[in-house]
Amino acid sequence: MRTHYCGRVTEAFTGQIVHVCGWVHRRRDHGGVIFIDLRDRDGLLQIVFDPDAPEVFAQAERLRSEYVVRVTGRVRARPAGTENANLPTGKVEVLAQEIELLNKAETPPFQLDDDSVGEETRLKYRYIDLRRPQMQQNLRLRHDVVRRIRNYMDANGFIDVETPILTRATPEGARDYLVPSRTHPGHFFALPQSPQLFKQLLMVGGLDRYYQIARCFRDEDLRADRQPEFTQLDVETSFLNMGQIMGLIEGLTRELFREVMQVDLGTLPHMSYAEAMGRYGSDKPDLRNPLELVEIKDLVADSEFKVFAGPAKDPKCRVTALRVPGGGKLSRSEIDAYTALVGQYGAKGLAWIKVNEKGRGRDGLQSPIVKNLSDAALAGILERTAAQDGDLIFFGADKFKVVCDALGALRIRLGADLGFTAPGWRALWVVDWPMFEFDDKEGRWVALHHPFTAPKVFDAAAVENDPGGVLSQGYDLVLNGIEIGGGSVRIHRADIQQSVFRLLGIGDEEAQEKFGFLLEALRFGAPPHGGIALGLDRLVMLMAGANSIREVIAFPKTQTAHDPLTNAPGGVDARQLRELSIRSTVQPPSA
């Protein structure tokens, strides 16, 4: 049927008869001559219809956008002066000798070259949207990444093993997608949030090195970088320490960027969680952005200014300055907008000082709060932030988390708004994570990573006596301020695992009921093991320069987890529910 892809017919084929198939991208009818841009996955090719062949010409007159055709014709050079430098095939055209209409098409709901079409329309007609070169490119990029991942993992001795999609609900973590069991009335499977436990069992099973391109499911609210089902590269290894596992994954990441993006990421720096929070207010700092938080607790602790002095004396709080070079030019309304931004994160306000002329002391400073601060405090702040004339300094004084969240977000926004964030790629490892964090709302300890993460030192007593002080063997891979992977060395001893469960408020009985199989497996000769999971969608999104993972997923869902194309989720008939021993508490929607 076809001898060449449209996008590959170049001057090398001049004089040849070719058969090409594709969609009518555009028709330009000049009355006496008709041009068709024929499109397939490789690009556009100009087809010319000449009235010397009246039958074919008449057919061409009836062609419409997105009709599917097969064209037979001779490749020829375009007349001098009519080449199109924007097309790879722009030096040639095909003079049509025959055209076969393979299928008609209704008028498309949107034009393929319109890049401002609303996303819901695109998703409803995704099969048309996918014809756009950008989407073709994104999916090919994704394919290329997956292909190279498989090569790398294979070359390093990893075995691809599939784990169950129908599995058990988990007591902690994200909401599960549940699947009712017909054969066990009243019981439910859950779709996996990740293959975490199975991959650990594979290590107990002696597989030694496992990987899987795994689909994961989480029934939580969506974001630009979160879909209810998503894909991760799931990895687990035995008998490797933390550095060795990170080395393998760093090798993979660098290879992907080298081969796919022609970018050398360099050796990835390691940064402790504490340093990341301290300097950037984030556990996933964007190192392309040079702005940094500076601690000023000691400078304002004795101040009359309660807004600063209160938090400065509270060990659960932090008081921080963020210098914005040249920020003195920010208008009052711009500062108000930033105040609204930090308000989203619980900050009660946003103090600031404009440094007009620091040589003049406090008279050279412009600020609503300057009158509240001593000369010594002001001098200390200017010195520690290395402020220059024309700068602006923002302040955060509140609970540790609020200050980190608020100023961390402010830092990102300022970096983007004022152009501080450099282009390019900056990756790093974040390490030395605390094992646990005390959740004030729930009044209990929660795992910062997950409950199977190993502490740095295998000491059950330390875990129970000083949970807040225990660091884990966890590591996150961060790229341009986005977490693209997280992993850890796991707990391979049942006693330590039980201590952790207990600390997290999972009693021995519940642990036995929910995780008995894991605890048992750990007692049957579990090797030391650890691994990681990389978010494939996010990685490809970054590589594609997209700002949503929906752009690199063929059939994504909307923010309410609805698919405008298939209209999923949908109702089911009463008989189906009866078989599953299920009764809905709401009126069934029209199925």
Next chain:
RNA sequence: GGAGCGGUAGCUCAGUCGGUUAGAGUAUCGGCCUGUCACGCCGAGGGUCGCGGGUUCGAGCCCCGUCCGCUCCGCCA
């Protein structure tokens, strides 16, 4: 669960202070056109202003409710 922005022609949008027949670009359809490539020119058709209620002599515009889309917070071990 919460905040913000949006919903007007197939698509992208404008619509003034609440006032006569709701506009533009593009797409579509028809006509003309032999070198275009976002072809051009002429003409035509195309509207449940998301939905429901309210205020008003009069609502695309104001009020209440609701649904949908996007971004964010919560949430996402």
